[in-house]
Amino acid sequence: MMSKSTLIGNIVSVSGSILSIRMSENVLSTMPIIDGIVYRVGQIGSFVRVPLGYADLFGIVTQIGADAMPESLREVFLKDSSPVVSTRWLTVALVGERADHRFERGITQFPTAGDEVHLVTIQDLNIVYGGASEESSVVVGNISASESLPARVDVDKLLTRHCAIVGATGSGKSNSVAILLQAISSGPFKSARILLIDPHGEYSETLKECSKVFRINAASELEQEELSIPFWALPFDELMSSFPGRVNDQQRDYIREKVLEKRLASVAGLKKQPPTQAITADSPIPFSLKQLWYELDDFERQTFAENRNPNTKKLIKPGNADRLQSNQYEPASAGGGSPFLNFQAKGILAFLDGMRTRMLDQRYRFLFEPNDYAPNLEGTCSADLDSLLAGWLGHEKPITILDLSGVPPDITISISGSLLKVVYDAMFWAQELPVGSRQQPLLVTLEEAHNYLKAGEQAISSRTVQTIAKEGRKYGVGLLLITQRPTELDETVLSQCGTVIALRMTNKGDRGHISAVVQDELYDMVAILPSLRTGEALILGEAVQIPSRIRFYKTSHAPRSSDPVVSQEWRKPRPDPSAYQAAIHNWRCQRFMKEGK
Numbered sequence: 001m002m003s004k005s006t007l008i009g010n011i012v013s014v015s016g017s018i019l020s021i022r023m024s025e026n027v028l029s030t031m032p033i034i035d036g037i038v039y040r041v042g043q044i045g046s047f048v049r050v051p052l053g054y055a056d057l058f059g060i061v062t063q064i065g066a067d068a069m070p071e072s073l074r075e076v077f078l079k080d081s082s083p084v085v086s087t088r089w090l091t092v093a094l095v096g097e098r099a100d101h102r103f104e105r106g107i108t109q110f111p112t113a114g115d116e117v118h119l120v121t122i123q124d125l126n127i128v129y130g131g132a133s134e135e136s137s138v139v140v141g142n143i144s145a146s147e148s149l150p151a152r153v154d155v156d157k158l159l160t161r162h163c164a165i166v167g168a169t170g171s172g173k174s175n176s177v178a179i180l181l182q183a184i185s186s187g188p189f190k191s192a193r194i195l196l197i198d199p200h201g202e203y204s205e206t207l208k209e210c211s212k213v214f215r216i217n218a219a220s221e222l223e224q225e226e227l228s229i230p231f232w233a234l235p236f237d238e239l240m241s242s243f244p245g246r247v248n249d250q251q252r253d254y255i256r257e258k259v260l261e262k263r264l265a266s267v268a269g270l271k272k273q274p275p276t277q278a279i280t281a282d283s284p285i286p287f288s289l290k291q292l293w294y295e296l297d298d299f300e301r302q303t304f305a306e307n308r309n310p311n312t313k314k315l316i317k318p319g320n321a322d323r324l325q326s327n328q329y330e331p332a333s334a335g336g337g338s339p340f341l342n343f344q345a346k347g348i349l350a351f352l353d354g355m356r357t358r359m360l361d362q363r364y365r366f367l368f369e370p371n372d373y374a375p376n377l378e379g380t381c382s383a384d385l386d387s388l389l390a391g392w393l394g395h396e397k398p399i400t401i402l403d404l405s406g407v408p409p410d411i412t413i414s415i416s417g418s419l420l421k422v423v424y425d426a427m428f429w430a431q432e433l434p435v436g437s438r439q440q441p442l443l444v445t446l447e448e449a450h451n452y453l454k455a456g457e458q459a460i461s462s463r464t465v466q467t468i469a470k471e472g473r474k475y476g477v478g479l480l481l482i483t484q485r486p487t488e489l490d491e492t493v494l495s496q497c498g499t500v501i502a503l504r505m506t507n508k509g510d511r512g513h514i515s516a517v518v519q520d521e522l523y524d525m526v527a528i529l530p531s532l533r534t535g536e537a538l539i540l541g542e543a544v545q546i547p548s549r550i551r552f553y554k555t556s557h558a559p560r561s562s563d564p565v566v567s568q569e570w571r572k573p574r575p576d577p578s579a580y581q582a583a584i585h586n587w588r589c590q591r592f593m594k595e596g597k
């Protein structure tokens with residue numbers, strides 16, 4: 001049916017910004033053709049226009065059919081009307097208005113019952129989506145309703161109000177992150193500063209052009225740099241949790257005291273010394289962990305010729321702190337005579353043993369032997385934290401990828417939490433400086449963000465993410481959280497996210513969690529999430545001009561997590577089974593080499 005008319009119905013009731021619309025009986029088809037273009041009337045997520053004098057109000061369809069009929073009118077309409085008429089209802093949430101050819105969010109005047117409701121044409125959509133400022137926004141895809149329209153995201157709002165990207169596995173989260181970060185880095189924002197913590201090492205290939213990658217066992221031919229996270233930058237409790245054993249409270253206090261002593265002792269080696277009263281066991285001051293271990297271990301092992309007399313030590317063979325070898329003492333007498341045990345020993349030998357094993361474990365070199373940041377036995381090292389931060393955040397590329405795929409899984413979260421804390425604390429204390437994030441805002445991107453918060457309230461990862469979510473804005477630190485399990489994302493953190501990018505989501509509980517942060521009027525839109533295509537998303541919140549259903553572009557280099565094309569791979573001949581040998585070798589070496597050399 002050819003028509004020039006865009007009328008689709010009339011308003012029956014207005015409740016706040018929610019309209020109930022009865023579709024006009026003259027709209028015979030739900031797919032009218034106007035000026036040669038086919039439109040679909042009443043798609044969830046599509047727009048309608050309500051002309052109001054010189055202005056136009058715009059609203060989003062959130063509900064269609066009999067359910068959209070207001071409760072109060074049900075009886076009247078269901079009695080009098082044919083089944084077709086009684087189901088032709090729309091619920092619409094008003095979202096913005098146009099006056100003087102400009103679209104603005106928010107409503108200044110409201111319609112009344114009886115007002116006409118029209119279909120939104122391509123020209124109208126241009127006005128609705130054209131409102132975004134091109135200066136502060138980047139294009140990440142197309143508007144689903146009209147492929148010719150670019151979907152824009154506002155970088156200012158994205159960063160200062162935080163953003164969450166949620167969706168089921170395989171819905172296209174990693175792809176959208178890559179597209180978004182690429183769009184930001186390739187635009188006019190030459191000094192963009194983005195820190196991406198990448199637990200599975202999936203982004204280095206996709207973001208090759210615009211990023212610098214730090215990883216354990218860096219591939220120098222790919223210009224990657226070695227990732228070092230000096231253990232001494234960790235607060236005391238986090239340092240303790242990187243060892244396998246457990247200690248009781250008194251033992252912990254004793255070790256804390258020793259760590260403080262060590263940190264205090266090595267202050268002299270710093271280029272600029274802080275006052276001693278400012279130093280705690282948590283201060284990021286280098287000290288020798290080997291020396292600490294050696295001294296703690298020695299105290300546990302000592303035996304004396306005379307009871308309680310430390311001047312009569314029965315040392316047989318001195319150990320070596322650097323090689324983590326214990327001093328050897330004559331064994332204590334079993335019958336209660338000489339040699340005597342050190343009565344002050346704390347009973348932490350088992351813990352110290354675990355500590356030693358961990359320090360010798362090659363997989364933990366990035367932490368305990370962090371190259372230039374490894375202190376000597378006196379507690380001084382050739383490079384300080386400032387060069388670590390300058391390396392991570394001060395280079396020319398807009399994105400820094402900290403690839404944690406080589407970090408042992410049991411400590412990935414604790415390490416990334418600590419790393420985040422180091423960066424955030426540095427930004428906090430740099431707030432008045434040109435490198436501080438008020439002057440040079442920082443976007444922190446966390447893949448698998450639920451893991452940070454799942455780690456428990458006391459864990460450094462959840463505390464840091466919560467702090468950034470609550471206070472980061474003041475210091476110019478923004479969060480981009482990516483998760484497939486929004487239910488595990490703390491509600492306070494999710495509610496701090498001004499923008500939610502929701503991709504396909506089939507799980508009802510997850511959707512329920514999302515609807516909790518969605519503005520009430522748009523609540524019903526969450527119902528379309530299970531039917532979104534891969535890469536299609538509902539963007540709600542501050543970074544978009546208007547809640548939009550969009551399709552992200554697809555990156556040319558897919559993130560490494562991309563699905564294999566099973567039907568193609570299974571057609572190829574089976575590879576030589578000798579490659580399993582290389583697999584095992586890679587496993588033992590903790591790296592991913594194609595050849596397994």
Ligand SMILES: Nc1ncnc2c1ncn2[C@@H]1O[C@H](COP(=O)(O)OP(=O)(O)OP(=O)(O)O)[C@@H](O)[C@H]1O
Pocket residue numbers: 167168169170171172173174175176484534535536551552553554558559561562563
């Ligand atoms: N916009 C898009 N258009 C077409 N295909 C896409 C789009 N986005 C993603 N894909 C494809 O969908 C698959 C899954 O994408 P992606 O790895 O981004 O999902 P994910 O949500 O990050 O999954 P996971 O939760 O497993 O990390 C990939 O093969 C990718 O190429």
Ligand SMILES: [Mg+2]
Pocket residue numbers: 173174175561
């Ligand atoms: Mg992914």
